[in-house]
Amino acid sequence: MGIRVLKGGMLTTVQDLGRTGYQSQGFSVAGVMDVRSFKIANLLLDNPENEAVLEFTLIGPTLEFTSATIIAITGGDFQPTINGDPAPMYTAIYVNKGDILKFGSARTGSRGYVAFSSYLEIPVVMGSRCTNMKSSLGGFKGRKLQAGDYMNFRIKRRYLPFFLSRRLELDEFDQMDVELRVVMGPQDDMFSKQGIDTFLNSEYTVTSEFDRMGCRLEGPFIAPKEKSDIISDGIAFGAIQVPSHGKPIVLLSDRQTTGGYAKIATVASVDIPKLVQRKTDHKIRFRAISVQEAQRLYLEEIKELDDMRRKIHQPCREVLECRLVAKRLRTLFE
Amino acid sequence: MQNIRILTEGDSSLLVEFGKEISPEINRKIAATVKLLKEQHIEGIVDMIPTYCALLINYDPRVLSYAEIEERVRGLVKVETKAGTQRKRVFEIPVCYGGEYGPDIANIAEHAGLSEEEVIAIHSSRDYLIYMLGFLPGFTYLGGLDERIHTPRLANPRLKINAGSVGIGGSQTGIYPLDSPGGWQLMGMTPVRTYDPERETPILVEAGDYIRFVPIDEAEYRRIKDLVERGEYECVVREREV
Numbered sequence: 001m002g003i004r005v006l007k008g009g010m011l012t013t014v015q016d017l018g019r020t021g022y023q024s025q026g027f028s029v030a031g032v033m034d035v036r037s038f039k040i041a042n043l044l045l046d047n048p049e050n051e052a053v054l055e056f057t058l059i060g061p062t063l064e065f066t067s068a069t070i071i072a073i074t075g076g077d078f079q080p081t082i083n084g085d086p087a088p089m090y091t092a093i094y095v096n097k098g099d100i101l102k103f104g105s106a107r108t109g110s111r112g113y114v115a116f117s118s119y120l121e122i123p124v125v126m127g128s129r130c131t132n133m134k135s136s137l138g139g140f141k142g143r144k145l146q147a148g149d150y151m152n153f154r155i156k157r158r159y160l161p162f163f164l165s166r167r168l169e170l171d172e173f174d175q176m177d178v179e180l181r182v183v184m185g186p187q188d189d190m191f192s193k194q195g196i197d198t199f200l201n202s203e204y205t206v207t208s209e210f211d212r213m214g215c216r217l218e219g220p221f222i223a224p225k226e227k228s229d230i231i232s233d234g235i236a237f238g239a240i241q242v243p244s245h246g247k248p249i250v251l252l253s254d255r256q257t258t259g260g261y262a263k264i265a266t267v268a269s270v271d272i273p274k275l276v277q278r279k280t281d282h283k284i285r286f287r288a289i290s291v292q293e294a295q296r297l298y299l300e301e302i303k304e305l306d307d308m309r310r311k312i313h314q315p316c317r318e319v320l321e322c323r324l325v326a327k328r329l330r331t332l333f334e
Numbered sequence: 335m336q337n338i339r340i341l342t343e344g345d346s347s348l349l350v351e352f353g354k355e356i357s358p359e360i361n362r363k364i365a366a367t368v369k370l371l372k373e374q375h376i377e378g379i380v381d382m383i384p385t386y387c388a389l390l391i392n393y394d395p396r397v398l399s400y401a402e403i404e405e406r407v408r409g410l411v412k413v414e415t416k417a418g419t420q421r422k423r424v425f426e427i428p429v430c431y432g433g434e435y436g437p438d439i440a441n442i443a444e445h446a447g448l449s450e451e452e453v454i455a456i457h458s459s460r461d462y463l464i465y466m467l468g469f470l471p472g473f474t475y476l477g478g479l480d481e482r483i484h485t486p487r488l489a490n491p492r493l494k495i496n497a498g499s500v501g502i503g504g505s506q507t508g509i510y511p512l513d514s515p516g517g518w519q520l521m522g523m524t525p526v527r528t529y530d531p532e533r534e535t536p537i538l539v540e541a542g543d544y545i546r547f548v549p550i551d552e553a554e555y556r557r558i559k560d561l562v563e564r565g566e567y568e569c570v571v572r573e574r575e576v
Contacts, residue, residue: 020380020381020392021380021381022381022471022536022537023381023382023383023392024368024381024382024383024384024467024540024541025467025471025472025536025537025540026467026468026469026470026471026472026473026511026537027471029381125531126531126536135470135471135512137471137531183342183343183344183345184342185341185342185343185349186341186342186343186349186351187341231354231355231356231385231386231387231388232385232386232466232468232475233349233351233383233385233386233387233388233390234343234347234349234383234384234385234388234389234390235383235390236343236344236346236347236390236392237344237346238344239343239344256468256469257383257468258383258385258466258468258469263343266342266343266344266345266347267344268344268345269344269345269346269395291342291344291345291400292399292400292401294344294345295345295395295399295400297345298345298346298395298396299395299396302396
C-alpha cells in the first residue's frame with residue numbers, strides 16, 4: 001500500500017508548505033520551493049491545501065506503486081512516463097499496483113512535484129511533514145529519498161468525481177530570462193542611489209550555487225552606502241541579501257532563520273516560483289513594485305487557483321457530448 | 335522608546351526595527367512585544383523571529399493586509415512595558431568543566447592568564463541573557479560574557495562537536511544543541527538536552543530568558559545524564575526580578 005523508490009533522483013524530498021511557528025527557536029521553515037506548482041498538484045486531487053508531496057530537482061526519481069492510487073504531476077517538465085508511456089502533466093492520472101513512474105531530467109524548469117490522492121504516510125513533526133535536511137528533521141527520516149526507501153499511503157482513495165475534467169493548462173517554464181517583481185526593503189536605505197539603480201536596471205545570472213537554501217546571482221556590483229553588515233535579524237522567504245561582495249543572494253525554503261547581511265528587497269510571493277524554476281546561466285531582472293501591489297497579485301493568484309478548483313469540478317465537455325450522442329442513438333434503437 | 339521603524343520585507347513579512355545596537359533594554363522590549371502579540375492571538379500572524387534588535391513577523395496577506403498589520407503593530411509597540419516590575423526566567427544548566435569534557439579549557443585559561451578554576455568561576459558566576467536563537471535549532475546567542483575570558487576561535491574548526499558542548503567563541507559563549515562542525519573553544523559539557531525533537535517542547539528556552547551555568551563533577555554529570563536519557567530530568571528554572 002504505497003510507493004517504493006527505485007531511484008532517488010538528484011534531490012527528492014517530502015515537502016509541504018513548511019514548518020512554521022518554530023523559527024524563533026532556530027528551525028528553518030523548509031517546505032516546497034515552488035508553492036504554486038505544489039498547490040496545483042494538490043488541488044487536482046482535491047487534497048488538503050497543505051498535503052505532503054514529493055519535490056524533485058533537476059533529475060527526477062523512479063517510483064514503483066505497490067497499490068493503486070491517483071497522482072498529479074506539476075512543475076518543470078521531467079518527461080514523466082508510466083510503464084514507459086508518456087504521462088500527462090497537470091492532470092489527475094490513475095496508477096495501478098505495479099506501475100512504474102519514471103522521471104527523467106528537467107527539460108524545462110528545475111523542480112517537479114508529484115501529489116498522491118492516498119496521502120503519504122509521513123509522521124507530522126512539529127506541525128509539518130516537510131523535510132528539514134540540515135536538522136535531519138521531518139519528511140522521510142529527515143533526509144532525501146534514495147533507492148530502496150518505502151513509504152506507505154495513509155488512506156485508500158481511488159475515486160475522484162469529474163475525473164476526466166481534472167486537467168489544467170500547463171504552466172510554462174521554458175523561459176531563459178525572467179523579470180522578478182520585488183518589494184524594496186527592509187534595508188534598502190543602506191545602499192547608495194547608484195547601488196539601487198544597478199540592482200533594478202541590470203541583468204543578473206543564476207550561478208551554480210543554487211540550492212534549497214538560496215540562489216546566488218552574478219552581475220554588476222551593488223554598492224552599499226558604507227557597509228552591508230547588519231546586526232543579524234530574521235529572514236523572509238525570497239529576501240535578497242547583498243553581502244559586501246555586492247552580488248545578490250535570494251534566500252529560499254531552507255534558508256537559515258537569521259542573517260547578518262543587509263536585505264535590499266524581497267521577491268514578491270507570486271514570482272518566487274519563476275526564480276526557483278530557473279537553471280544555471282538563466283538571466284534575472286528585478287522590478288520594484290509596492291507592497292500593496294505584491295499583495296494584490298498574491299490575492300489574484302489565490303483567486304486563479306480557486307477558479308482552477310471550480311473548473312475541475314465541472315462535467316467534462318467531451319463526456320457530456322458522449323452522453324448526448326448516446327441519448328440520440330438510443331432513440332434510434334428504440 | 336523612539337526610533338522604532340516598521341519596514342516591509344516582501345508581501346508576507348514585516349520587520350520591526352527597535353534600534354541598531356545590542357542592548358538588554360532593546361532586547362527586553364522585543365521580548366515584551368512578542369509576548370503581547372502572542373497574547374492577542376492576532377489571526378493571520380504565522381510566525382515571529384525576534385533577534386538582537388528587530389522582530390520579523392510573518393503574516394498571511396489573505397487575512398491581514400500590510401496596512402492592517404502595520405497599524406496593529408504600531409499600536410502595540412507604543413505600549414510601554416514597565417521596567418523594574420518584570421521577572422526573568424533563569425535556566426540553570428549544569429556543566430562538567432575541563433578534562434575530556436572541555437578539551438580547550440587550558441587554551442582559554444592560558445589566553446586569559448588565569449587558572450582553569452578561575453575561568454570556571456568567572457564563566458559560572460553570572461546570568462547570560464538569551465538575545466536570540468538561530469543558526470541551529472536551539473542555538474542561543476548569549477550576551478554578557480566576562481571580557482577576561484574572551485578567547486579567539488580555534489584556527490582549525492572541528493568537523494564535529496558533540497551536542498551539549500559548552501564553549502567560547504570570541505566574545506560569545508553558548509551550548510551546541512546538536513552535533514555540528516564548529517570553531518569554538520570547548521570548556522565543558524552539559525548533560526541537559528537543550529534541543530530534543532522527541533520532547534513536547536523541543537527547545538527548552540526562549541529569547542529573553544537567561545542561562546546560568548552551574549559547575550558539576552563527573553559523578554553528577556553521569557547521574558543527570560541517566561535521568562535525561564530516561565526522560566526524568568527537569569531543568570531547574572528560577573524566577574528573579576530583572
